[in-house]
Amino acid sequence: MDNGHPMRDSLPLENRKFEVNAVLFDLDGTLIDSAPIYYQIIDIVFERLGVPPASRETLQEAMDDGDFDWDFVLPSNMKNRKDKLIAEARVIIDDIAPPMFRKQIKLIPGAAEVCKKITTQGKLIGLVTSTPGDYISVKLGPLRKAGIEKMLQIIVTADDVVNKKPHAEP
Known part of the structure; x- marks a missing residue:
């Protein structure tokens, strides 16, 4: 060269x-x-699913590799329903995320x-x-x-x- x-x-x-x-x-x-919007989305999803709120530090760990690792945030008594909760979370996200991004980003x-x-x-x-x-x-x-x-x-x-x-x- x-x-x-x-x-x-x-x-x-x-x-x-x-x-x-x-x-x-x-x-x-x-x-x-977009970070503030993602945190709002997670807060809403957790509230609707009955998942206890997580600290921002825990959420950052859960999002560390680009995917969301539910094992960081789910209490042990909810881990057996993880797949069902993830499916429900996706439905909620598809409903709330687009208008939130349009309005706030x-x-x-x-x-x-x-x-x-x-x-x-x-x-x-x-x-x-x-x-x-x-x-x-x-x-x-x-x-x-x-x-x-x-x-x-x-x-x-x-x-x-x-x-x-x-x-x-x-």
């Missing part, structure tokens, strides 16, 4: 210059502030300016998210309003990959 620089491959990595042609952004926590301050600056420099931008395809449209609302959605050259959702984050595939 010469690229016109005879010693390029022998330089330490920190001394090399790389041309950036595109920037890929994560969605949740990078472009949109906000762009991270400065996100629009960063995206616009990158694209005005001739660079491409894209989105990689663990959000399922069914929910992506509702979560893109703030990006749509700020004019960011039309700048995106690609959107990769959880449905587009086999391996979820933190795997390198997405």
Whole structure:
């Protein structure tokens, strides 16, 4: 890989210059502030299912790998009904999450300016998210309003990959 620089491959990595042609952004926590909504959703689901409330720290542990680990939050006397509770939770989430996201989700301050600056420099931008395809449209609302959605050259959702984050595939 010469690229016109005879010693390029022998330089330490920190001394090399790389041309950036595109920037890929994560969605949740990078472009949109969705964490408060997720906590509200969990609180509502737990209340409706009769699951005792969990601390934010416990919920963070339960969500650590991108999936929700119910074993962190279910009391031992409810673990035998875990599959039923998960199925009921999904129904509740499908009912309450879209309107909550539409109403409450906000762009991270400065996100629009960063995206616009990158694209005005001739660079491409894209989105990689663990959000399922069914929910992506509702979560893109703030990006749509700020004019960011039309700048995106690609959107990769959880449905587009086999391996979820933190795997390198997405």
